[in-house]
Amino acid sequence: MRSAAILAAIAGLLVFGAQAQAADSPVQLKPSPPIADSVPAFPRLVAAADDPAAQRINKALDKLDALTRQAIEDCRSNVDDGADFDFERTVTVTMRGPRYLSFYVGGSQDCGGAHPDAGTSAFVY
Numbered sequence: 001m002r003s004a005a006i007l008a009a010i011a012g013l014l015v016f017g018a019q020a021q022a023a024d025s026p027v028q029l030k031p032s033p034p035i036a037d038s039v040p041a042f043p044r045l046v047a048a049a050d051d052p053a054a055q056r057i058n059k060a061l062d063k064l065d066a067l068t069r070q071a072i073e074d075c076r077s078n079v080d081d082g083a084d085f086d087f088e089r090t091v092t093v094t095m096r097g098p099r100y101l102s103f104y105v106g107g108s109q110d111c112g113g114a115h116p117d118a119g120t121s122a123f124v125y
Contacts, residue, residue: 027097032065036072038088041065042103057101057125064123075111086110094122101125 032041042061047054072087079085089107096102102124110116 024098027101029093029096035065035068035089036087039068039072039107040089040091041068042091043093045101060125071109075109079112085112086116095124 028046029043030046031043034040042065044058044061045054047058068089075085075087087107087109089105092104092106094102094104102122104120104122106118106120108116108118
């Protein structure tokens with residue numbers, strides 16, 4: 001009986017150690033298809049189906065990419081027929097763990113009008 005308890009304790013330590021090691025490893029990312037020419041999408045986290053934090057982060061990245069798709073469509077619709085429009089974005093992973101993930105995003109757009117627009121953002125999870 002005592003040996004069974006010792007084996008159970010050792011198994012528990014091995015499982016806990018594996019979980020702690022997974023939490024201390026770099027965040028694994030997979031590339032996403034680009035939204036458009038010169039407009040990359042955010043990469044998504046590779047995570048177990050039971051990881052709610054990774055699911056929330058991927059959902060937030062889905063929303064950011066959806067906003068970019070909408071901005072491209074709005075830009076196209078604001079440009080006169082036959083005129084060029086320019087929409088560019090860069091997505092750089094600046095930190096990927098352990099336990100943190102951050103992106104630096106830069107972009108510019110010229111949708112007609114007097115002046116183009118440019119900006120940067122940082123996202124930290």
